[in-house]
Amino acid sequence: MLKKLGFVLFLLAGLCLTSSAMQAAELQLAQGGGGDFRKRAEARFDSMCVFLKLDEKQVKQVREFNQGMMDEMGKLREQSQGDREAMRDGMQKIFEGYQKNLEGVLTAEQKTKLKEWNEAHPRRMGRGGRG
Numbered sequence: 001m002l003k004k005l006g007f008v009l010f011l012l013a014g015l016c017l018t019s020s021a022m023q024a025a026e027l028q029l030a031q032g033g034g035g036d037f038r039k040r041a042e043a044r045f046d047s048m049c050v051f052l053k054l055d056e057k058q059v060k061q062v063r064e065f066n067q068g069m070m071d072e073m074g075k076l077r078e079q080s081q082g083d084r085e086a087m088r089d090g091m092q093k094i095f096e097g098y099q100k101n102l103e104g105v106l107t108a109e110q111k112t113k114l115k116e117w118n119e120a121h122p123r124r125m126g127r128g129g130r131g
Contacts (some may be wrong), residue, residue, distance in 0.1 A: 041070060042122065051117050052110045061105045069098040095123065 045066050049059050072094045081088040103111055 037101065038070070039068075048117055048121075052113050054110070062102055065098055065101045069094055092126050 043064070049062065052058075054062060073091055076087060076090045076094065082092070103114070106114060
């Protein structure tokens with residue numbers, strides 16, 4: 001009887017811990033997808049470079065474009081003072097400039113693969129929206 005009670009208590013404790021962990025994960029996602037924005041962006045960038053099969057020279061160029069885009073977006077966030085509409089419009093323009101620069105260093109085959117990449121990995125603007 002005591003073993004059964006101990007087992008039931010063990011299961012209940014496990015259930016409570018699992019529930020707490022799920023709530024924490026949901027909260028983290030609600031606050032911006034979890035993890036550091038720059039780390040997620042870097043992982044996305046690295047994955048894109050592999051997918052497009054960029055050579056070393058292209059990776060260096062695209063990394064510079066990417067860094068410039070990240071810097072511009074950071075400045076825009078600071079300047080927007082909570083105006084989400086202005087921030088969204090500004091980020092769209094920044095991203096379009098980045099895409100133009102990116103396409104300028106890609107081969108025709110890589111441009112086709114970039115379209116595939118963008119369709120498979122839609123950008124998220126804010127909390128869950130798409131850009």
